[in-house]
Amino acid sequence: MTSDVHNETLGNWFKVTIPNGRKYDKTWLMKSIQNLCSVPFSPVDFHYDKHQARFFVQDARTASALKDVSYRICDNTNRKISIFVTPSVVPYSVKNKLTSKQMELLKVTVMKRYDASHKALDLEKLRFDQELMDNDIDMMLNRRSCMVATLQIIQSNIPELLSLNLCNNKLYQLDGLSDVIEKAPQVKILNLSRNKLKSVLELEKVKELKLEELWLEGNPFCNKYADQSDYISAVRDLFPKLLRLDGNELVVPKRMDVEVPQASKETTKESEFIKNLIVQFLKEYYLFYDSGDRLRLLDAYHDEACFSLVIPFNFNDPNMSNLEEYFKYNRDIKKMKDSYMRLRLLKHTKRDIVDSLSLLPKTQHDFCSFWVDMCFHTDMMLCFSVNGLFKEVEGKCQGCIRAFTRIFIAIPGMNSRICIINDELIVRNATPSEIKKAFNSQSTPNSSVQTPLSEEQQEMVKSFSVQSGMKLEWSQKCLDDNEWNYTKAGEVFTILKNEGKIPKEFFK
Structure with a gap:
């Protein structure tokens, strides 16, 4: 009888994977799945793994019911969400779950490290805590079971926690820590210094925290930035309210602090400021634009912004027909006699704009081809144009190289960002010479050599x-x-x- 119970506990597990599930809120995603699943279930060890969302279930009947939910849920872009269910070994967090006695000892250790006056918890080198070692409790916080247990204790005993120090714990990923968002949502100070994080993307797993202070020094990915400003920018993209990074105060300009320009008086410092502002904007904008999830561009636009798209007709271009995916959104007012259509094709409000951009073909832009021209700038307005090349990455025109011009008019935004109030996109087929130059900075794939899979x-x-x-x-x-x-x-x-x-x- 005991053996049967043991087998029931350790056997018949299934892993449920939602590709690209990282972009969905856990509460919304699980509620949507549970509403359509014909069998009630409780997800075990829900976590985000890179771009995917994952959890485990133990019953074969539940696993079968979850398969039937695949492609029945649509997100806010009307994209169907797929669900993959595969047999699995026992989840690590279940197999290595701490006993009640171990949990009690861990609680004692954690509470000894808690400073109630500052609402701060110091878990530096937790694995080497003498009391835990004396009781043969190996608290490696990279293990989900250990991190889950620690966060459970925090949730039950320190819900008011403001500062969490996880320095020197050899963390190489933050999958387990992602639960901190619901277990300790008030955390404002987080110390992850001197760990083993290799990519800034790991921080996306805790980006919902409203952090004001963050420590990252001593992690491998910090050394990958040649310029300190690039490092700061990459981190602040995830934590826009951040005031201090690695102990240093961050300057947060409230507006574009430049005077009305006069060509003869414009200083090098002002020019450099505007240049850096635009370059940073373009890097972020086209990173999101090419990511496949253009809804992330919502924050780039003003609530009442306008957008239009134009396709210049060229009789000398024999391939105009391959621009058909753009022609249906073409708003050339010289040729568009129907006033109703002219109005309809002018996208107004940031939601309409981003929804329209999401309908355009998926792309990859050649940032090295960009040519930026400053039209004018004042203390409250900025106008600039961008010329460059991109290629389509899917569909019947996959691989086609296009040329584009983008004219942006912007005003100062939050957190030293610019906010687009008008956006005009002009698209045409690239010329043979432009095609030859496109993506030259990138090595050409060799069909005889396969890149190893990640x-x-x-x-x-x-x-x-x-x-x-x-x-x-x-x-x-x-x-x-x-x-x-x-x-x-x-x-x-x-x-x-x-x-x-x-x-x-x-x-x-």
């Missing part, structure tokens, strides 16, 4: 193979052909399979 991509291939029934090599090709977009690859596979266009030898 750990995340390998996991995606395995999951896709289990769900589709295809062999690993064809699952990989399907994902690769669809830019490693799980949802799109699943939709394409389903369509082709239903039409009988996938050869039998592709399957296991």
Whole structure:
């Protein structure tokens, strides 16, 4: 009898993966899934793993019901959300869950390290705490089970926590710490210095914290920035309310502090300030624009901003027809006689603008091709144009090189940012000479050499193979052909399979 209970506890586990689930709020995502699932369930060990959301369930009936939910949930861009369910070993956080006695000892240790007067908890080198070592409790905070246990104690005993020190704990990822957002939402000071974080992207897992002070020095990724301003900018993108970084005060200009320009009097300092402001804006803007999730551009626009798109007609261009995805949004007022259509094609309010941008083909811009021209600037307004090249990365025109001009009019925004109030995009086919120069700074892929798959991509291939029934090599090709977009690859596979266009030898 004992053996059967033990097997029931450790067996029959299933891993549930939501590709690109990182961009969805946990509460909304789980509520949406539970509302459509025919079997009630409680997710075990929900966490974000890079771009994916994951959790575990133990019952085969629940696993089957969750498979049926796939593609039935739509996000706010009307994109269907896919759900992959695969057999799994026992979740680490369950297998290594601390006993009640260990939890009590951990609670005593944590509370001894808590400074109630400052609402500060010092967990530096927690693994080497003498009391824990004397009781053979190995508190490696990189283990989800250890971090989960620690956060549970914080939630139950220190809900008012303002400062958390996790320095010197050999953290190389922050998956387990992501729960701090709901366990200790009032934390304003976080010390992650002298750990093993290799990418600033790890901080996205705790970006919902309203941090005012953050310590990161001594992590490997900090040395990757040649310029201190780039390092500060990368961190502040995630924590816009940050006042101190690594102990240093951050300057937060309230407005663009420049005088009305006079060409003969404009100082080098003013010119450099405006240049850096625009360059930083363009880096952030096109990073989000090319990411596939253009909803992240909402903060770049004023609430009442305007946007229009124009396609200049060129009789000498034999390939004008391949711009059809843009022509339907073309607002050339010289040719557009219908006043109603002219008004309809002028996008007004930031939500309409970003929704319209999301309908345009997915792209990759060649930042090295950008040519920026300052039209004018005052203390309260900035106008500049950007010329450059981009290529489409999916669809029937995948790989096509386009040339564009973007004219932005902006005003000062929050946190030393600029806020777009008018945006005009002009798109045309690139000339042969422009195509030749495009993306020259990037090495050309060699078809005879395959880039090794990342750990995340390998996991995606395995999951896709289990769900589709295809062999690993064809699952990989399907994902690769669809830019490693799980949802799109699943939709394409389903369509082709239903039409009988996938050869039998592709399957296991």
